[in-house]
Amino acid sequence: MDSSSATTTKHHLTHMAAAPLTSFPAAAESQDGDDDVPIDEFEIAVKNISSGTSRKGSIQRHSSSESEISSLWVHREKLVETLAKYDTFRASLLTLLEHHGLNQNAVRDAITTYPNTFTLSDEIAELRPKITICEAHISPDFCYAWESCDDLHICPRYVMGDCKEDSCSLGHCWTTDHNRKILQSFNMDRLPSEILCTLIRGTFSELKPVKSLDVCQSYNKATCRRRQCSSLHICLNFVIRGGNCGLPSCQLNHYTTEPSVCKLLESHGLPSNRCSKDIIATLLAQNQTLSNQSYSLRHVKRSSTASSVNTPSPNLHKGTSSTVWSHFYKGDVPVAEICYSSVEGKCQSEAQGCSRLHAKEHFHWQVSESKEQWLNLQNSQVISLERAYCDPVQESVTIPRLDTALVTPTNPLLSLLGRDLWSADLINHNLKDSSGEKILNLRRLCTENTEMNVPASTFLWYYFYDGNWVEYGRLNPSAEGDLVYDVSSESIEVVYNRPGCQIMSLMDNNKIDFQAMVHRNGLSHKWKIRRRPKSHLEEATTSIDHNQILPSHWEAMDPEDRLRIVDLPPWCTEYEQVLELLHTSLHDAKVLKVERVQNPFLWRALQNKIEELSLWYGDIERVDVRTLFHGTDVDVIKHICTENFDWRLHGSRFGQKYGHGAYFATEAARALEYCTYDLLNQRYLLVAQVVVGTIVQGDYTMHCPPQNPVAGIPYNSTVDDEFEPTIIVKYDKQEYYPQYIITLS
Structure with a gap:
């Protein structure tokens, strides 16, 4: 075939759906079937037609050849849609002929022409596209070659039918530009999403087999130093024994909900939104070598005291592996009492896991929707309930509204109580919302029986x-x-x-x-x-000096004042101290004004958190309060000063590469890159007090920090680099405060 004929042929082939083919160049001499096969399937088809052959044999040139050729070139889309109607995506050639009018030779030629889309075995045609999900996309890193990537960018758990998260960072959309391009190359872009899920579900795992997910042995020996470990960082004993570690002093991770664990489970096509026992069963089923791991690994020394291994923790058989504190949102404990030692001193069982609730007072109140999971109420609500309950006259009391500034987005109290006004029935021990329709269970915990005289327990x-x-x-x-x-x-x-x-x-x-x-x-x-x-709370005072509990250098504020912005004079010491924070990093920017943010409510929340973490870590230095910087849009500055930083409301100009939270920079110049100019060509940089605390490497999947296996509570922050962090990501609104606004030219 000469070049002009080839051009004509290709032109006709691309327009056959619109106009039937009326003529076709004469067949050339049969060519050797061992010639190099062009990469593009269109070129394969042109070559086969040019030679008058297919991989199954020659195309018969008789009176009906035009319709057969036409069927071949409009055939892939038609064949895709036809096979997609069958539950198994399979049909015999005879069925396709009798029920759909598809010529058998044309179907054979189409399958031969498009081997990446169809298979033929024993006269059974099957839609089996060689399409898979991008491994880089679902890895802890990113797919940097997405423009040339030939794999789908979609959540594998969504394809498997397990992921129901609307905000899933891996994506649930088949019609993105990237995915549509991939699907169009297989003529599958018109298939419904349900069909696509079923089709890809049966192909992506078999086409690119994923290595069985393993438990990291180095982590279990406390020697893993890899930032992006491909094995699970979870206690091997916990997995082998079906969710019961058996070592009372074990400090390893026992949570299948830990973000890095969920990420690996999802990337291997395993479910993560199930109970621990079901997840472990699935994990052991897909990696049977886990149960044959060396038994010696189960006896790795994880405590400084050997005797603790032989002393059963009171929590082991109750489903708890760490001590529960009253400032945690979860309040379930095996023994519904408060540990006396936790209030008055140091509990000897705290490291192993005390069976009682640890608290700062000898009393506490909890709420539950079904008595299956008890949640700790906020301190103001607890005091309100306790004061009323100590009075025999009181039968009910309206508790303070939930302070959302003190609640993390993942705290179930937020969805359970909201901002409604709840009334406590002290006789029947329940909470009712303002409509009286929603009723929650209420319980009071007090100190265990001791020889000491404790009024709250009397x-x-x-x-x-x-x-x-x-x-x-x-x-x-x-x-x-x-x-x-x-x-x-x-x-x-x-x-x-x-x-x-x-x-x-x-x-x-x-x-x-x-x-x-x-x-x-x-x-x-x-x-x-x-x-x-017995009554044990001091009477509430009404003559507290509001300004006594605020910073001494603040301007005096009335109790009802929520916010005051104070312009600092350039000659004052505080102004100079703020300028020193900038160092020499802002070479081209000129400071026009420095303003102090006075918000008593946000400031108290930060101080309470610092005090709480100081008690937890035993040293305020470990709380690690730093002065950091935040750059943002001009129009949200006032809202930040009133309600605090909130990436859900203001977004994040840093993106979410290291977690879905509020971003702070250690250098002013880095934060300034994300500031925008106003109409006066000025930018506004925020200086913040931030509780950094314990840190861990962040990634884009994190909506909250993972569990810290050493401390028994989540890490406080995620960072861009654990060794030299320049970006700090925060998730708890109590752990930062907007301190100053710097206006720059």
Whole structure:
């Protein structure tokens, strides 16, 4: 075929869907089938037609050849759509002929021409595109060659039907420019997403087999130093024993929800949104060598005391592997009491996992939707409930609204309570929302029984007579002589705590019915009774000097003032100290103004967090409070000063490469790159106080820091570099404060 004929042929082939082919150049001499095969499938087809052959044999030149050739070149899209109608994406050539009118020879030639799209075996045609999901896309790194990448950029868990996250960073969209280009090359861009998921689900794993996911042995020996380890950083004992480590002092990760674990599970096509036991079962099924790992690895020394290995932790058989504190949002504990030692000193079982709740006070309140998971209420709510509960007169109390500034986005309290006003029923121990339709369970925890006198754990008993609540054993001036009961609250409490005891008999046919919570005098008279803690909270004061608890260099503020911006004079020491923070990194920028941000609410939240972490780490130096910089759009400065930094509202001009949070830079020049000019050609740089705390390498999948296996709580920050961080990513709004606004030219 000469070059002009080839050009004509290609022109006709590309327009056959619009106009039927009416003529075709004469077939040339048969060519050797061992010639180099062109990469482009279109060129393969041209070569086959030019030679008058296909890989299955020659194209027959008879009166119907034009329709057969036409079928061949409009055929792939038609064949894709036809086979996609079958659940197995397979159909016999006879079925395709009888039910869809597709010529058998034309189907054979199409399958031969497009080997990356179809297969033919035993006269069965199958739609099996050689298409897969990009490994770089689902790896901890990025696909930097996406423009030339021939693989799909989509979430494998979505394809498997497991990922339901609308904001999944791996993507759930088949119609992105990149994915559409890939699908169009297979004439699959018109298939519904459900069909595509089913089709790709059966091909991507077999075409690019993924190495079985393993548990990192170096991590279990505390020697792994890889930043992007391809094996799971999780306790091997925990996996082998089906979710029960068995070592009370183990400091390794026991959470399948830890972000790096989820990431690896998803990249290997394994589910991550299931309970630990199901995930472990799936992991062991796909990597059976795990259960045959060296048994010696299970006995790696993970504690400084050998005796602790032989001492069972009280949490081991209760589903808890670390001590739970009242400032955690999860409050489930095996023993629903507060550890006395945690309040008064140091609990000896804290490192191994105490079975009781650790708190700063001898009392705490929790809420639950189904009594399966208890959540710790905020301190202001706890105090409100406790103060009311110590008063026998009180039957209900409205607790303060949830302070969302003190709640992380992942805290379930946010979705459970919201910003509604909740009322506590102190008799039935429940919470009701403002509409009265939603009811939650409520419980109070107090210190375990000890020989020490703890008012919060000391209960008094009252009976109701003549409009008054009277403590047992106390004289009631308004009562008749025979209604003064010579029995103490302590005696009643002893009987009340006896297992199975429901009635306490008193003199003169008097009885206390613990089940009905009434006092019966004979058969005709009864009085309500109540059991309440001994009053132990100081009376709330109303004359607190609002400014005494704010920084001394701040301008005085009224209690109702939420925000004040103070312009600092250039000659003051504070102004000079702010300029020193910039060093010499801002060569071309001129400082026009420095303003101090005075927000008492945000400032107190930061101080409370610093105090809390200081107690947790035992040293304020480990809290690591730093002065950092933040660059952003001009129009959100005021909102940041009022509500604090919030990437969900303001976005992040740094992107989300190291996690989905608020970004801060260690150098002012780096942050200034993300500042925008206003109409006066000025930029605004924010200086912030930030709790850096413990750090870990971040990546774009993180919506919160992973668990710190050493501390037993999540890391405080993610960073761009663990050794020399220049970018700090924060997730908790209590851990940073906008301190100054610097106006630059």
